[in-house]
Amino acid sequence: QKEVEQDPGPLSVPEGAIVSLNCTYSNSAFQYFMWYRQYSRKGPELLMYTYSSGNKEDGRFTAQVDKSSKYISLFIRDSQPSDSATYLCSLNRDDKIIFGKGTRLHILP
Amino acid sequence: KAGVTQTPRYLIKTRGQQVTLSCSPISGHRSVSWYQQTPGQGLQFLFEYFSETQRNKGNFPGRFSGRQFSNSRSEMNVSTLELGDSALYLCASSLAARIGSPLHFGNGTRLTVT
Numbered sequence: 001q002k003e004v005e006q007d008p009g010p011l012s013v014p015e016g017a018i019v020s021l022n023c024t025y026s027n028s029a030f031q032y033f034m035w036y037r038q039y040s041r042k043g044p045e046l047l048m049y050t051y052s053s054g055n056k057e058d059g060r061f062t063a064q065v066d067k068s069s070k071y072i073s074l075f076i077r078d079s080q081p082s083d084s085a086t087y088l089c090s091l092n093r094d095d096k097i098i099f100g101k102g103t104r105l106h107i108l109p
Numbered sequence: 110k111a112g113v114t115q116t117p118r119y120l121i122k123t124r125g126q127q128v129t130l131s132c133s134p135i136s137g138h139r140s141v142s143w144y145q146q147t148p149g150q151g152l153q154f155l156f157e158y159f160s161e162t163q164r165n166k167g168n169f170p171g172r173f174s175g176r177q178f179s180n181s182r183s184e185m186n187v188s189t190l191e192l193g194d195s196a197l198y199l200c201a202s203s204l205a206a207r208i209g210s211p212l213h214f215g216n217g218t219r220l221t222v223t
Contacts, residue, residue: 034211034212036212036214041216042216043113043199043201043214043215043216043217044152044199044212044214045213045214046211046212046213049211088151088152090212095165096154096165097142097154098154099144099151099152099153100151101150101151101152102151102152
């Protein structure tokens with residue numbers, strides 16, 4: 001079983017829609033959960049960082065963590081064409097960091 | 110504040126050669142980590158340095174090595190290059206001393222091995 005699974009997409013949605021991106025993981029030892037956005041020919045940039053179960057909101061972005069189900073989500077409200085990118089989930093514990101393979105997202109104008 | 114800077118942006122090497130990549134972290138960041146990104150395997154952790162000491166290492170062969178200097182700048186070296194080493198190599202820096210802190214990535218070095 002892979003340590004983290006993330007649907008690679010591509011996911012195409014119309015502008016203004018709510019986007020839901022998800023990762024599942026297998027090891028309950030992971031403590032910190034992050035979402036990164038990566039544009040073409042650029043390095044990943046941090047979007048959201050959380051370490052507890054529940055929701056964390058920042059502008060149009062909401063990160064959700066369910067440790068009991070080993071499931072994390074990123075929601076994007078009022079999606080814009082500029083949100084078109086690859087989104088990577090990241091799971092950390094004290095001695096290890098792993099990344100999902102990324103979901104390619106296309107927001108259609 | 111300047112971001113993480115990686116040089117060069119692009120490299121083309123032949124099998125058997127070696128290569129050195131450079132990374133300058135954000136000013137004040139003492140943790141520097143390196144990652145390999147490929148379409149097939151995604152983003153994979155290579156190693157992490159803090160105050161010139163390697164604190165953690167991923168599952169890569171010994172051909173991959175790194176070091177960090179007293180000014181926190183870091184270099185990564187790959188010896189005896191193989192075709193499978195073609196990838197985007199990303200460097201990231203972090204302010205906090207704890208492994209797993211939020212990372213600030215550079216734009217990477219695209220290495221092509223022919």
